[in-house]
Amino acid sequence: MSNPQAPRWNATRLPDLTGRTAVVTGANSGLGLATVEALARAGARVVLAVRDPRRGEAAARTVTGAHGTLEVRPLDLADLASIRRFAAEWQGDLDLLINNAGVMNLPESATKDGFEMQFGTNHLGHFALTNLLLPYITDRVVTVCSAAHKTPASTHIHFDNLNLTGEYSPIAAYGQSKLANLLFTLELQRRLTQAQSPVRAQASHPGWSSTNLQNNNATWALRAFGKTINRLFAQDADAGALPTLFAATQDLPGASYAGPDGRGEWRGSPTLVGRSARASDPEAARRLWNVSEELTGVTFPKRLLVTATDA
Structure with missing residues (x-):
């Protein structure tokens, strides 16, 4: 609990x-745009990595008070070819990669590569992007997670049925993808530590923040619930982005997890928060990493593999 007397x-x-240079995925609205605004106002060069560049350009024009520069580049995290193009075109150092983009509680659907949409976008897309950009990253990878990883529907990764074929539930699929985000951060940090890399893998969650995600829920009941909770309890996107900014810029140990300090972690100032036992399981993290490499065809950078072995 934070000190009530402290700022x-x-x-x-x-x-x-x-x-400094930052890439923010899903940057054209909500938490992503709030993150872009804060980083640009602090002087960073920020690349908005977005599925629709026209919407990205429109979003960039809304940013005020920027002391850094803004750039928009196309990136579709539900398409491995798009991810590879984005990474292939990157040049120069990248200080911060903010894996912010996400989809939530969608009707059953698939990415262009045939993965369940939530797992494919929220986890596999960011897994591939991070590893492809890792040779350029100098400081942090921050992956936006969710307290939903603690729900009963999110107790484990369905390794035998990652697409949840025949047992699909929007809530279970979302929870699995968010649990995967935390396991990815855990294993990424292990590999970075073994490689003696200065890069840190961090995780954050925004609490309950009012964004466009709730408008895309699979059923009218979920959409109505989301709107009600937004109206009664949600914090705005600027507040929801604070744990990500905290994880991206403060001197924290690798594999830290930042979230709001309020009761239930719904809202409040950013602080370090706990994760479930499942999200702390190193064996599940390694297994997920290996499966993710097989599915995406993207591996940990070879130049770091000299010391980052699976031993």
Whole structure:
């Protein structure tokens, strides 16, 4: 619990990011755009990695007070070919990769490569993007997770049926993808540590924040529930982005998990929070990593594999 007498951490306490470069996925609205705004105001060069560049350009034009520069590039995390193109075109150092994009509680559907949409976008897309960009990353990878990884529907990764074929549930699929995000961060940090890399893998969650995600829920009941909770309890996107900004810029141990400090972690100032036992399981993390490499065809960078072995 935070000290009530201490100043509450907010975006005005970001360090000077002049000369640093950040990529933010899903940056054209909600938490992503709020993250872009804060980083740009702190002086960073920010690349908005978005599925629809026209919407990305429109979003960039809404950013005010930026001391850094903004750039929009196309990226569809539900398409491995798009991810490979984005990474192939990257040049120069990348200080911060913010894996923010996500889909939630969708009707059953598939990515262009045949993966269940939520697992494919939220986990496999970011898994592939991170590993392809890792040779350029100098500081942090922050992956936006969710307290939904603790729900009863999210108790494990369905390794024998990752697409949940024949047993699909929007809530279970979302929970699995968010559990995967935390296991990915855990195993990524293990590999980075073994490689003696200075890069840190961090995770964050926004609490309950009012964004467009709730409008895409699979059923009218879920959409109505989301709207009600948004109206009564949600914090805005600027507040929801704070745990991500905290994880991206504060001196925290690798594999840290940041979230709101309020009761139930629904809202509040960013602090380090706990994760479920399942999300802390190193064997599940390694197994998920190996499966993800097989599914995407993307592996941990060879130049880091000299010391980062599976031993």
